[in-house]
Amino acid sequence: MPKLNRFTIEIETGETGTELPVHFTINNHKMPLDDPQGGVGPAETFSGGFEIGSFVHSLTLVGPESGQWDVRKLKVNYDCEHTPPYSVTFDAITLDETTEVNIWQDPPLPTWDV
Amino acid sequence: MSVLKKLSQMFSGSGAKEQEAGEAVSGAKSQASQGSFAEEPPVRRRVIQASVIMAEAEESGPSDKILIKAEPSRDYEQCKFMVNRPLFEGHSWLFSSFEEAAGSPIAESVFSVESVATLLIHESTAVVTKTGAKGVADWETLAREVGGALRKTLESGTDLISKDIVAKIPAEEVVKEEIQKVIDTEVNPGVAGHGGNITLTAISGNTVTILMGGGCQGCSAADLTLKQGIHGAFRKAVPYVGAIYDETDHAGGLNPYYR
Numbered sequence: 001m002p003k004l005n006r007f008t009i010e011i012e013t014g015e016t017g018t019e020l021p022v023h024f025t026i027n028n029h030k031m032p033l034d035d036p037q038g039g040v041g042p043a044e045t046f047s048g049g050f051e052i053g054s055f056v057h058s059l060t061l062v063g064p065e066s067g068q069w070d071v072r073k074l075k076v077n078y079d080c081e082h083t084p085p086y087s088v089t090f091d092a093i094t095l096d097e098t099t100e101v102n103i104w105q106d107p108p109l110p111t112w113d114v
Numbered sequence: 115m116s117v118l119k120k121l122s123q124m125f126s127g128s129g130a131k132e133q134e135a136g137e138a139v140s141g142a143k144s145q146a147s148q149g150s151f152a153e154e155p156p157v158r159r160r161v162i163q164a165s166v167i168m169a170e171a172e173e174s175g176p177s178d179k180i181l182i183k184a185e186p187s188r189d190y191e192q193c194k195f196m197v198n199r200p201l202f203e204g205h206s207w208l209f210s211s212f213e214e215a216a217g218s219p220i221a222e223s224v225f226s227v228e229s230v231a232t233l234l235i236h237e238s239t240a241v242v243t244k245t246g247a248k249g250v251a252d253w254e255t256l257a258r259e260v261g262g263a264l265r266k267t268l269e270s271g272t273d274l275i276s277k278d279i280v281a282k283i284p285a286e287e288v289v290k291e292e293i294q295k296v297i298d299t300e301v302n303p304g305v306a307g308h309g310g311n312i313t314l315t316a317i318s319g320n321t322v323t324i325l326m327g328g329g330c331q332g333c334s335a336a337d338l339t340l341k342q343g344i345h346g347a348f349r350k351a352v353p354y355v356g357a358i359y360d361e362t363d364h365a366g367g368l369n370p371y372y373r
Contacts, residue, residue, distance in 0.1 A: 058365065060161055074164065090164035100159045102365055105166065110250055111185040114195070114261025 002107055003081040004056045008049035009033065009103065010077075011061075014070030014092065017041035023062040025100060026052060030062060040069070049077075059104035063095030070094050076103050083107040161366045180265050184257035190247040193257055195240040199268055202275050205283055205319040206236035206356025208349075217276035223263040229256065235275065236321060236357045240264060282354050283320050289355065290317040296351045297324075301344055305330055312344065320355055322348065326362040336364055 011022070018040050021032040033048030040046045063069060074090040088105040095101060181198045201220060210232050215221035224233050224242065234241040242260055247253060267274060283289075294314055301312050309329030316323040324344070330336050340360050348355050 058161075063159065071164075073167075089167040091167050093162065093164040095162075098157065098159055099162050101162050101164050104365075106188060109185050109188065111183050112257070114182050114184045114257050 001055050001057065002083055003054065004052040004059075004078060005081060006049060006051045006053075006079045007059070008047065008077045009061070010075040011040065011046045012072040012074075013040050013042060013044050013046070014072040015042055016068050016070040016094075017044060018064040018067065018069040020046075022046060022048060024050065024103070025058065025060045025062060026050070026054070027057045056104055058102070060100040061095070061103050063097060063099045063101075066097050068094055068096045071101075074101075074103065076105075078105075078107070080107055158368055160368050163363060163366050180268050182261045182264055184253065184261060186247075186250055186253045186257070190249055190252060192241050192243040193253050193260070195242065195257070195260060195264060197238050197240065197264060197268070200238050201240060202235045203237065205280075206234065206321045207275060207279055208356060209233040209235075217278060218274065219270070219272050220264065220267045220274040223267045224260055227256065227259045227263055230260065234357055283356075284354065286317050286319060289320050289322070289352065290314070292352045293317065293322055293348060293355065296347055300347050300351070304343065305339065308333070310339075315361060321357045321359070322355055323359045323361055326360060326364075331362055331367060332364050336360075336362070 009024075020036060020040060022036065022040060023030050023032050025031070031050065034050050036046065036048045038044055038046040061071075061074065071093050073092065075087060076090070077085065077087045079085050086107055090101070090103065093101050177198060183196045184193055185196065186193045207218075209215050209218065209221040209225070212225045215225040215233070220235065220240075221233050224230055224240065229244045229246075230242055231245050232243045240260075242256075244252075244256060297312050297314055305312060305328075310326065310331075310333070311328045312330065313325045313327060314322065315325045326333075326336055326340070330339060333339070340358075345358055348358060
C-alpha cells in the first residue's frame with residue numbers, strides 16, 4: 001500500500017444538496033476537508049483536500065448528518081510517494097446519514113509491451 | 115498539515131473537536147445524564163462503492179501483429195499477460211508444474227523460461243507466478259522472456275492446449291454441480307465457524323466465480339482462506355476446474371477489512 005502525501009477532491013452535487021463542512025475518513029478517522037472552495041448545495045461544485053502523509057488503508061467521503069446528498073460526480077486527485085500523480089473519477093452516488101463512499105483507488109499497475 | 119498533527123491537535127484541543135475525531139458516526143446522539151451505560155452506541159456507517167468512470171482506454175484496434183502486454187500484480191507474486199489473440203477460448207486451465215505442461219505447446223514454452231512456477235491460461239490472458247518476486251524489476255526480464263515464448267508459440271500456428279485437457283473438461287452444468295457440492299459439504303461447514311459463507315455466483319466453462327459473505331467479507335485473512343483453503347478444496351475435488359475468481363468487495367459494507 002502506498003504512502004499518500006496529499007489528495008484533493010472535486011464534488012459535483014446533483015438535485016439534492018447538503019450542508020458544509022464536508023468530512024472524509026482516513027483509516028477510519030473522521031476529519032473535515034482542508035481548503036474548502038465552493039458549495040454542496042444543489043448543482044454546486046465543491047473542492048477541498050488534505051495533506052495525509054501516511055499509508056492508506058481506507059479513504060472515504062462521509063454522507064450528511066441527516067437527509068440525502070446526491071453526488072453527481074466525484075474526482076479525486078492522488079499524490080502518492082514513489083508514484084506519478086493520478087486521478088480517478090467516480091460516478092453518481094447518493095449518500096445519507098448511514099453511509100460513506102469509498103474514494104480510495106490504488107495507483108494504476110505498471111504495464112508494458114513484451 | 116499531516117493527519118498525525120491534526121489528530122494530535124484535536125485530542126489536545128477543544129472537547130467538540132475531540133468528539134468529532136473520535137466518533138464513528140456523527141449522527142449518534144448521546145443520552146445526557148443517563149450514565150455511560152445508557153449511551154447509544156454510534157451507528158456504523160456502511161461503506162458503499164461508486165463506479166469508477168474509466169479513463170479512455172487505449173485503442174489498439176485489430177492488428178496482424180501479436181501484441182502482448184505484461185502487468186505484474188500489486189504484490190508482485192504474479193504477472194498477467196494480455197494477448198490480442200485467444201489462448202483458450204471459453205475455458206481456463208492451471209498448469210501448476212513443468213510436468214503438467216507436457217503436451218500443451220503454450221505451457222511447454224512458458225515453463226521453458228527459468229523460475230516460472232505456475233501458469234494459468236484463461237481466454238486471451240496468461241497469468242504466470244514465480245517465487246520470490248519482490249518488485250517490478252524482478253519481472254522485467256522474466257516478462258520479456260515469457261512474452262517471447264508466448265509469441266513464438268502463437269506464431270507457430272499449432273494447437274496451444276493439449277487435446278487431452280480439452281477432452282477432460284465436462285459440460286458447464288457438471289462443473290457447477292460438483293463445485294456446489296464442495297461448497298456445501300466442505301467449504302461452508304469449514305468457514306461457518308467464523309461466521310462466514312461462500313456463494314457460487316458464476317460458472318463459465320470451467321471457470322468459477324465466488325462471493326465471500328458473512329464473516330469472510332472484509333476479513334483480513336480472506337485471501338489466505340481463498341488461496342489455501344477454497345482453491346485447494348475445489349482443485350482436489352474437481353480437478354478440471356480452471357480459474358477461480360473472488361468477486362467480493364472486501365472494502366465495502368459494514369465490516370470492511372480495515373475496521
